Amino acid sequence: MAEKITAQKGTKDILPAESYRWLHVEDVLRKTVSAYGYKEIRLPTFEATELFARGVGDTTDVVGKEMYTFLDKGGRSITLRPEGTSNTVRALLEHGLLGDAMPLKAYYIQSCFRYEKPQSGRLREFHQLGIEMVGAAGADADVQTIAVGDAVLKNVGIRSVRLEINSIGCPHCRPAYHEALKSYFRTHLDALCDTCKDRLDRNPLRILDCKCPTCAEVAKDAPLMREFLCEECKDHFADVKKGLDNLGIQWVENPTIVRGLDYYTKTVFEFVHTGAGAQGTVCGGGRYDGLIEELGGKPTPAVGFGLGIERLLMVMEAEGAKIPADAVPKIYFCDMGGETRMLAQSLAARLRAKGIWAEHDLMGRGLKAQMKYANKLGAEYTAVIGETELAEGKGKLKRMSDGIETEVAYAELESALL
Template sequence: MAIITNAPRGTQDVLPAQSGKWQYVEQKALDVAGLFGFREIRFPTFEHTELFHRSVGDTTDVVQKEMYTFQDKGGRSITLRPEGTAGTMRAILQNGLLNDVMPLKVSYVTSCFRYEKPQAGRLREFHQFGVEMVGSAAPAADAQTIAVAKTIFDSLGITGLELEINSIGCPECRANYHEALKAYFRSHYEELCETCRERLDKNPMRILDCKNPACAELAKDAPVVLDYICDDCKTHFEGLKKHLEAMGIAYQVNPTIVRGLDYYTRTVFEFVATGIGAQGTVCGGGRYDGLIELLGGQPTPSIGFAMGLERLLLVMEQCGCEFPPDQGCTIYLGSMGEAAALKASELCMRLRDEGFYAECDIVGRSVKAQMKYADKLHAKYSCILGDNELEAGKVRVKRMDSGETEEVSLEADAFIRFIYAGTLDELTDETDGILGSISKIKGE
């Protein structure tokens, strides 16, 4: 029997103490992508199951073993998204975005769902940041897409990641590679797992991605795809290398990378870290020039990547990356009596209107308990309003770190000016709104 107070296996809660880190990483990724011209897209949590069968591929582990698929009340087969690219391409087609100026660049932060064994950095409900670029077949597009990921990692202070690249060729030249793989694995047929025996004729490249130890060992001596790609694919791959070198992005060629989804063509790449368990890939992507046509659109070259946010946060912790500190309460306005409580509520609301985090008592605590609560909130300032303060129109405001106090008028604009003056040393270029409010209060 399920325990209703426990989250389902393979899921996790992000608590208030942790959510600031998530928000920081997500916003940083969106902001960096914006510097390259990518704009955010949002798409449904579930899609028609056929979308993933067509795009991800019937022979992949994702489709065969991991998708959360169910019948809705109308008898339709529905699947929770296992990845972001298919839903993005469906949204682009349905909404006519291919009629926009090319290349089309979109980014997203999304949750995904796969039924697999939970482990470090890999859950059944997990989160991804991804980008998709549609409309350019040039290797410069591949390099720019990779540069987005590299810039995100750099901006977060992540070190120790290695970029690995490969080309798996186009459908035409890959046919010869498939024949070579079939010949090799047929000679080891009895050593393959049951799933890979089924893959052998349908899509032998999936065997290279199998996690079964016996299959993985056989894959080490399998034919290498780079020996079979055509001249056009070789030229494209060399072009990618030149652009990466021009941008100062170090890379290693890893001919064993095939990625786990069927829609990839030509360029595939991964950013790999060590020390977070069995799953070391923090970001993976590649080119999928045939996907939009497969989904019913016109042939349109495309490339993208996705990075797992759970793994990204693990890597940041290992690297000792700094996160912005949680913004504590600016001021706690304690009170004694109903009239003082009303005044505290008024001042708090005015302060919040100006962008400050202000708190007052809403549970009926004693004055001593209110001051303890202000401490727990890490309030920068505190004060206690009572009948005497209301009559005088002034209150002594205490700076919590030093214990210094200053008498301040309870007139709202004057009180706000005091708080502004005390926080000016913390302002950055990102607080233009606050500076504008100061001018408004001063009547400038």
């Protein structure tokens, strides 16, 4: 017997017994973002490595440590997408969509890939909902983006979350902050990991996002961006807070949020789960006004967020959020073989054409085994077709929940089942 091949570490099969949970969540996600005017974009699984090196930033953990990068047969450096914003912007630029009426709103539900240690709610292949709004520079766009995230979480039944917000400034005020960070971290150089020592002069902001315990400890007392914000960034952040208050969305200011990707500017935010059993960020995002220019377009403001579906499902389970039960067959036709089987087959086909899930025997089981299988499937009704039913064109529908039987002409099956 050949040796079995198993799934790769950090990946997960979503089996039929649980896929209905994913379908429910994806349906809620699509309906929620559609109510805000977002339309779906579908993107390639892999891109030129340069796209993410330029967009995400070569000093980030994502680019430096976590990307799945390889050379294709033409010698080109290719990367499996680690996130969705950079390749969304690439697509919008490539197809000239930034000349359309603004703001442009797009969403995606897709798999992403990062090489990191697998743990609960974090896989090497994970699935993400992302939304991107391009063209709107005002705080109202930030507020609406956060409102979408708030609505998504509420609509899937999550209540125990805290919205944390921060401003990480803009190209005008951030250089002074960078110098302050450099001065601070140089006095703690021996405590920094080798990666952060390399980041110090190139991008000290990334040290604040380092997962190394010693770096995280040093970062606790680092200068805060809010002390260096320019007037424009201060006003923008104040307007974000006012807008959230106006919508009744509660928030707390967390001056330590920087997010793990270099393209963010001004507003950044995270929805953090506060319930037992599933701590951590459920949804995070912010404004990225410089990314489009960095990738070859004209200066264009943009804002968005990403939400991990595995983490979302884990939090929903921890909170006991209701998920509709998996679908079951409306009816299972049991037959005696021969012509009765042909009738069961044709009746099932007729119901399916009307969108009604119907099943009949495909395994040559006896009547008792067919009834047992129908019960295992959870069929709402069963109908036994014997010689009498075949001759008379009618039979009894048995409602499996209470055993009540009703005689129905086969010509009227649809109306009896709907």
